[in-house]
Amino acid sequence: MKYPVNEVFETIQGEGFYTGVPAIFVRLQGCPVGCSWCDTKHTWELLDVNKVQPEMVIQVDGTIGRWSELTTSELISFLKQKEFTASHVVITGGEPCLHDLTAMTEEFNDAGYSTQIETSGTFEVHCSEKTWVTVSPKLKMKAGLAVLPQALKRANEIKHPVATASHIDDLDELLNGVDLKGKTICLQPISQKTRATELAMRVCIERNWRLSIQTHKYLDID
Ligand SMILES: C[S@@+](CC[C@H](N)C(=O)[O-])C[C@H]1O[C@@H](n2cnc3c(N)ncnc32)[C@H](O)[C@@H]1O
Ligand SMILES: Nc1nc2[nH]cc(C(=O)O)c2c(=O)[nH]1
Ligand code: SF4
Ligand SMILES: [Mg+2]
Known part of the structure; x- marks a missing residue:
């Protein structure tokens, strides 16, 4: 299976439970959710004019919505070629759960990588059992609201973006009735x-x- 990849880079996980852990980020292109404050707006559109050769996405993009189609085995050979040493792979986006990530995460796990997904919870989460799922719930999309309970059930971590007290109220409402045993809330x-x-x-x-806190932004790293 091929996935639309925007960028692949090695850095330190800047957010959430795994903050500080060396990680390889695989950022997938495409997200229909449209958060006004999104820090990766360049990943929203999957435009044919922005399709590039695979080599071009194995580095940080940061601004343009370029993308290339890659299989997981192609990704793994690139990681080896680049001599990346991190053994934790974070699949983010855009919205990675637009895709069934079972095959991708299993292949990474079989190759010796631990896996983590960063998702908005607006599309069903499909991944390997071993994958750490971070759900950052987004209430913007009507269709997404029906899916959120499935995503929250699978979540290992619920990482809620906040700016105002109303966001805390939203989270309280969302978590009402959810079994939070074993889940980390950030x-x-x-x-x-x-x-x-x-x-x-x-x-x-x-x-x-x-x-x-988004520590990578304070450190001015990717
Ligand atoms: C860019 S999103 C990509 C993954 C997925 N679409 C999601 O929303 O979880 C990765 C993480 O960054 C968070 N995020 C995006 N823009 C942010 C901002 N301006 N400040 C704080 N967190 C932000 C999201 O809530 C999410 O936890
Ligand atoms: N260092 C670093 N940590 C991150 N954690 C989540 C990120 C994301 O964009 O999903 C991110 C990112 O873009 N960079
Ligand atoms: S769901 Fe994630 S990628 Fe999509 S707009 Fe919101 S923060 Fe950005
Ligand atoms: Mg980011």
């Missing part, structure tokens, strides 16, 4: 805003949740 301030960070810190302390 609040992630939107766009390093001081008020958002203060709010997230306060609520994390009150609730015994975790703070997820």
